[in-house]
Amino acid sequence: MNPISHSPLSIPQQAYSTELQHHLFGRQLLAAEIPFSLDVLETHIEQGYVAKTFGIELDHCIRCGNQDKQLFYTFPCAICRQLCTYCRSCIMMGRVSECTPLYTWTGPAYDFHVPKSVMNWSGTLSEGQQTASDRVKQVILHQEELLVWAVCGAGKTEVLFAGIEAGLLAGKRICIATPRTDVVLELAPRLKKAFPFIEVAALYGGSDDRHKLAPLTVATIHQLFRFKEAFDAMIIDEVDAFPYSMDPSLHYAVQKAKKQTAATIYLTATPSRQMKKQYRSGKLQAVTIPARYHRQPIPVPEMKWCGNWAKQFQQKKIPRPVQAWVNERLQSKTPILLFFPSIAVMETARPLFQNLPAVYAEHPSRKERVQALRDGELQGLLTTTILERGVTIERLEVAVIGAEHEVFTESALVQIAGRVGRSFAYPTGSITFFHYGKSKAMVEAIRHITSMNEEARKRGLLDG
Amino acid sequence: MGFSMANCYICYEKMRKPITWTSLFLRQPKSRICSNCEAKFAWISGETCAICSRELDESFRREQLCLDCLRWENNPEWAGYLTKNVSLFHYNDFLKELIAKYKYRGDYALAEVLAPFMKECLQQLEYDLITVIPLSKDRLQERGFNQAQALLDILQINSTELLTRIHTEKQSKKSRQERINLPQIFRVTSRTAIQGKSVVIVDDIYTTGSTVRHAAKALKLAGAEKIETMTIAR
Known part of the structure; x- marks a missing residue:
């Protein structure tokens, strides 16, 4: 030859x-x-x-x-x-x-050579977290489906660790997918720290790990378009967050990226109506964590009528109850977020709130301004619903202006309320829905929070 | 009367355009984009360079020419080949993104957005033949279409293939000096077709002007009478 x-x-x-x-x-x-x-x-x-x-x-x-x-x-x-x-x-x-x-x-499967020990995490879980953690582990090992309904500030990520560990040791390939790049950037270092003996790939638009083949992957849902039948367990964080809830093709991405027999876990503080219905009818198993890690109830929002806010802003006036709320907090040096229903309304109102800059999704200095608020360099920010998730600031109090507007859905309002009282040192704080006529979403958001607090009390997850 | 619901070709948002008697009966060309996106196109206006249509800035002109064109025209290798270039829009971030999506991601649909802007301008030019800057064979096979040809096809303008590419390396990776000093990069397909003819060459972007000047030089040396070029952006 x-x-x-x-x-x-x-x-x-x-x-x-x-x-x-x-x-x-x-x-x-x-x-x-x-x-x-x-x-x-x-x-x-x-x-x-x-x-x-x-x-x-x-x-x-x-x-x-x-x-x-x-x-x-x-x-x-x-x-x-x-x-x-x-x-x-x-x-x-x-x-x-x-x-x-x-x-x-379509050839032989890749062998990840997962070592005998994968995790290095020794934190403790609250009682509510422990219950959820046990369920997550079972679901990953038995390839089932589970909704983890955990209030904002419950500590959802830690709840996954034991299940991820068990799955990796059983030779399973695991993916945590989320609609938001911010969440990937926040989760990846925590996962790398907790699982130092294996490769962790972080995938988002423009990330360096684009070609990395790893037993544990954290990715934006968009990146899943490039996978097919890859994962034995798919964990979807913030399952209800925009744009996953809006875009059917992202749903398709999740289905395509996981194996048909894969375990699926949905994590959220605010499940969609459809998901709650499936849970109540027994079609979807769920575990709830109704209390925060610090064992204090979630502050319940208060509703306050403020007249025709749209018209008042146009006349260059701040509705009086809003003005009073803001002044009180400026005097006591309490950091505040004011949520507006749209960029247009926010821009009309902005000149009236001196010293309070604004942020929105495409704002170039959004990250810097949030950091300045966290560092105490800014007293407050005006924002659209873009800051409804993922922001943790000590002592923060929030007001929603025009809370009856359609952009403020039940889940948006619950997420916004979830920004307040997150730390051990300051577990309380006020949330006010300023409105010109209550909406159903406002009433349901308050009911949602109250019922979580009640469940937490019944299960003995709260102190005092 | 109601609304027609189509999605904007650029931002994909629903466009709510009122249906009026004029829009129903005069069959105005349907716009593919919403008014928000349309407003992001920055038309080139005011006093412009007599050759390349750059907006003239006091620090960068001598009489009616910008300093770039002056440099070209003072070089005996290049003087007099390009009569005039017409460009429509400033190459701002919005248009950069749009053209990148069109050409590199291969979103042919955007030809329907860009082509109508050229229509009026092309009608004002007088020419015998119209052609485009060609892609190399490999590049065409990779992209699936020539971005300038697609614009003319959308407008149903009959064009002639007058040039082919000799050199295949990517222009965008070269500096201005390198581009100017390149040897000939285009070959004329038919000398007889262009003898004494006025030719318009269409391309997507005018950056340094080196591409269109190379094309103009090749055609003129092969016998064409007058060369004008037209691009979407500069």
Whole structure:
């Protein structure tokens, strides 16, 4: 035989590129995302190690699940020399069209070589956390489905540790997915610290770990579009947070990225109506953590009528009850957040609140301003619902202005109220819903918090 | 009368455009984008360079030319090939993102957003032949379409393939000096077709002007009479 022959037939039956396996295992990728030549891919396809499918099938996008006709476009394609339809929904990840192949690994499973000891965490759990932690562990080991309904400030992350440990030791690949990049950035270092003996991949738009193959992955839900049947356990944090709750293609991403038999755990303080219904009818198992780690009840919001706030702001006046609330806190040097229903209303009101800057989603100095409030350099901030989650500031008190507005759903109001009284040192504080006519969401948010407090008291999870 | 509900091609938000008698019967061209997005396009206006249509800034002009064009025109290698370039918009962050999505992500649909802006301007130009800056074969095979050709196709303007690329390296990775000093990068497909003709060349962006000047030079040396270029951004 000619020794310099490179014919594909000279590759022995079981041989495959371990680098390609490493790159493609559990993934579904475009050729452009795979640093191997098309020849290498084709050879692996012939040998059955790799499979390819075309990106658009019938009426949906294979990568992102998009079925909205308005988000497809047909163009004269120079690649297939035909009129070719592509998906505009996931175009930012590179075009998927009818003639675009998506590659998956179908060869032997990758062995993560998980060591005998994976965790280094010795914190203690509250009684409520312990109950939830035991359930999470069972669910991961038995591949079940569970809703963890934990109040804001309950300490949800620690509840996952024992289950993750047990899952990793049982050879399971685990993913924590969240709609928000902030949450990935906050979780990744905590997980790396708790699980120092294994690789932890943190995936979000532009992250360095893009190609990292790890037994534990924390990712934005968007990144899951690049996975297929990868995970034995899928934990979805802040399951109700925008945009996951809004965007059906993100739901598709979760379903595609996990194995069909995978355990699924939903974490949230504010489950959607649909989820609560499934829980009450027994279709979805749930465990609740109705009390905070510090064993004090969650402060209950107060409703206060403030007249036609929209009109008053337009007349360059602050509604009197709001003015009084703000003044009192400025005098006592209490940090405050004022929530507004929209950027437009906030911008009309902003000149009236001297020394209080504003933040919103696309604001360039959003992070710096929140930090300044935390450090006591700022007395307060005006904000849209963008700060409803993930902000912890000692002694913080909040007011919602125009609380009856439709953007303030029950879950938004519960999350906003959840910003107050989070620390051991200052477990109380006031939350006021300023309104021009109560909404159902306001009443339900207050009922939600009261009933969590009642349940916590019944289960003996509160002091005093 | 109600509203037509379509989504904006740029921000994907629902557009609520009132249906009026005029919109019903005069069949005005349907806009693909919402007024919010439309407002982000920054038209080039005011006094502009007589050659490249850059807005003239006191510190960067001599009479009717910007200093860049003056430098080109003072160089005997380059003087006189490009008669005029017309660009529509400033290449601001919004347009950078839009063109990147169009060209690099391959979102052909955005040709429908960009092309209508060119229509009026193209009607005002007088020319015998219209063509585009070509992509290399590899690049075309990778992207699936030529971003300038797609604009003309959307407008249903008949164009002629007059140029092919000799050089395949990416322009955007080179400095101005490197680009200017490049050897010829375009080959003319048919000398007979262009003898004594006025030609318009369309491209997406005018950055240093080196691409369009290379194309203009190739066509003119091969016998074309007058070369004008048009780009979306500069």
